[in-house]
Every structure is written in C-alpha cells, then in structure tokens.
Amino acid sequence: MAFDxxxxxxxxxxxxxxxxxxxxxxxxxxxxEFFGPAHAELCGEVRGQRLLDVGCxxxxxxxxxxxxxxxxxxxxxxxxxxxxxxxxxxxxxxxxDYRACDAADLAGAFAPRSFDxxxxxxxxxxxxxxxxxxRAVRAVLEPGGRFVASIEHxxxxxxxxxxxxxxxGRKKWLCIDRYYDRGPREYAWTRWPTSFTTTANHATLExxxxxxxxxxxxxRAMREPRPTDAAVAARPALxxxxxxxxxxxxDLTIA
Numbered sequence: 001m002a003f004d005x006x007x008x009x010x011x012x013x014x015x016x017x018x019x020x021x022x023x024x025x026x027x028x029x030x031x032x033e034f035f036g037p038a039h040a041e042l043c044g045e046v047r048g049q050r051l052l053d054v055g056c057x058x059x060x061x062x063x064x065x066x067x068x069x070x071x072x073x074x075x076x077x078x079x080x081x082x083x084x085x086x087x088x089x090x091x092x093x094x095x096x097d098y099r100a101c102d103a104a105d106l107a108g109a110f111a112p113r114s115f116d117x118x119x120x121x122x123x124x125x126x127x128x129x130x131x132x133x134x135r136a137v138r139a140v141l142e143p144g145g146r147f148v149a150s151i152e153h154x155x156x157x158x159x160x161x162x163x164x165x166x167x168x169g170r171k172k173w174l175c176i177d178r179y180y181d182r183g184p185r186e187y188a189w190t191r192w193p194t195s196f197t198t199t200a201n202h203a204t205l206e207x208x209x210x211x212x213x214x215x216x217x218x219x220r221a222m223r224e225p226r227p228t229d230a231a232v233a234a235r236p237a238l239x240x241x242x243x244x245x246x247x248x249x250x251d252l253t254i255a
Contacts, residue, residue, distance in 0.1 A: 003199050005102050005129075012057075012077065012198065013079065013080040015198060016084055018189075018193045018194040019192065022192040023058060023060070028060075029237070030241075031121070032060070034225065035121075036060065036061065038225030039225075039249055040061075043117075043148045045068075046068050046069060046117065047068065047070065048070075049069075049070045050070075050115045051072045051115060051118065052074075052075065052119070052137070052140065053073070053075070054133065055076055055103060055120050055121075055123025055127065055133075056075060056121075057085070057123070058085050059074050059085030059088055060121065061121035062085070063088070065119060072095070073099065075100070075103065075106070075109070077102045103120075103136060103137070104127070104133050104136050106136035110140045111140070112140060113141070116146075117146045117148070118140075118141060120148075122150050122152065124151050125151050125202075126199070126200050127201070130203075130211055131214060131215060134147075138254060141254060144253065146251065146253050148249065148250070148251050148252070150248065150250075151249075154179075154203060155176075156174065156245055157246070158177065158179040158202060159177075160177035161176050163240070180204065181202065182203055183201065184201050185200065186198070186199050187200060212250065216254060217252040217254060217255060218253055219252060222250055225245075226245070227239075
C-alpha cells in the first residue's frame with residue numbers, strides 16, 4: 001500500500017468532512033473525555049507560550065491549548081482539515097494561526113527557535129516519517145523547549161487486536177499478536193457519518209524510544225492515561241480503557 005506524504009494528504013483530505021462532522025456529533029469521545037484531557041494535564045501551564053500543535057487535524061488540541069493561554073499555531077498535512085479548523089477559529093476566535101504543512105517540512109515553514117513548546121495529539125503514528133517529524137519539531141523549538149506528544153499505545157494496538165467476548169457480548173480479555181510486525185496498515189473508520197480509510201504505521205515501543213533519542217530529545221516523563229471514575233460513570237464505553245493502556249504520552253525536552 002502507498003504510505004507517503006502524498007497518500008496521507010489525500011486520505012485525510014477525503015476524510016476531513018466526515019471526521020469533523022463526527023467530532024461535532026460526539027463520536028470522538030475518547031479524545032474529548034479521556035486521553036485529550038490527560039494530554040493537556042501533562043502539558044501543564046502553557047499561558048504565554050509560543051506553542052506549535054503538530055498534526056492538528058480539525059484543531060481540537062490547538063484550541064485547548066489556546067484556551068489555556070498559549071499563543072498557538074496548528075499545522076496539518078491536510079489542507080481540508082486545516083480549512084475545517086480555520087472555520088472553527090472564525091466562528092470562535094482564539095487567535096490561532098493554522099497552516100497546511102507536512103510535519104517533516106516544519107524547518108522550511110518556520111525559523112529556528114520559533115516556538116517554546118510543541119504538542120501532537122495522536123498524530124505521529126499516522127505520519128510516514130515520524131523520525132523526520134521529530135527532528136523537524138526539534139529544529140523549530142527554543143533550546144530547552146518541550147514536546148508533549150501522544151500516540152496509540154504500541155503494546156496494545158499491534159496488527160492483530162481483538163477483544164474476546166462472553167456469550168452476552170461482554171469483553172473478557174484483549175487478544176493481541178504480531179507486535180513485532182512493523183509497518184503501515186489500513187484503518188477502516190466505519191462508525192462515522194461517511195466511512196473512510198486511513199493508514200498508520202505500527203512500531204514497537206523500542207522503535208519509538210530510538211526515534212526520540214535519534215531526534216535529539218530526552219524523555220522527561222511518560223504517561224499511560226487511564227479514565228477517571230467520573231469519566232467512566234459519565235461514559236461507560238470508556239470502561240475497557242481502565243483495564244489496558246490504549247494511549248501513551250511522552251513529555252520530551254531537547255537533549
């Protein structure tokens with residue numbers, strides 16, 4: 001399958017309207033009610049920070065950071081995603097600058113030391129060159145700058161992943177296999193207003209550590225977020241994420 005900048009841009013351009021409409025309808029509750037708030041908590045105080053949100057999509061996390069006082073810029077490879085993000089900014093201005101840009105090309109779009117901090121909310125695994133993206137983020141950060149990025153947890157989202165269920169359909173345990181089968185795989189998004197397909201890259205936890213090191217970052221902290229009791233009470237569908245880690249958040253700084 002094709003998995004390069006051109007194919008990723010085309011896939012997310014096609015997906016953008018369905019994705020944005022699904023978010024507006026409440027389908028993206030894992031992001032809004034679970035790992036997104038955990039990611040924002042790890043970012044901490046961002047007021048006054050020049051902040052770059054990488055792979056911003058329709059701008060959810062960029063808006064969250066801007067609402068907390070950051071001077072936020074959002075970039076995404078998909079011009080259609082950026083158009084949807086810009087429409088939300090126009091409707092409720094937060095002073096966000098959105099640009100269509102491949103994460104691997106950030107150094108060509110921004111001067112060195114343009115940002116104090118960068119974020120990326122569940123986007124790095126969707127990029128064909130995550131090491132290039134990490135290096136590009138480092139190039140536009142101030143010395144000592146932070147990069148707080150979340151990804152799908154590689155240990156619980158390998159190429160084979162199925163919940164075993166009992167006769168009543170209740171989840172018994174998560175079956176996983178082929179963890180070391182690295183490389184791209186397709187995702188079919190079937191529960192959204194219009195079905196669409198995207199591609200993501202599976203890598204091991206060791207691979208991610210090596211990329212972080214090779215890009216010149218060090219790990220300040222790492223989190224495997226778990227829904228709160230209140231979140232599960234409000235949204236019972238989140239309960240399985242209290243049993244196994246679905247997401248991983250890195251808090252990185254320049255080495």
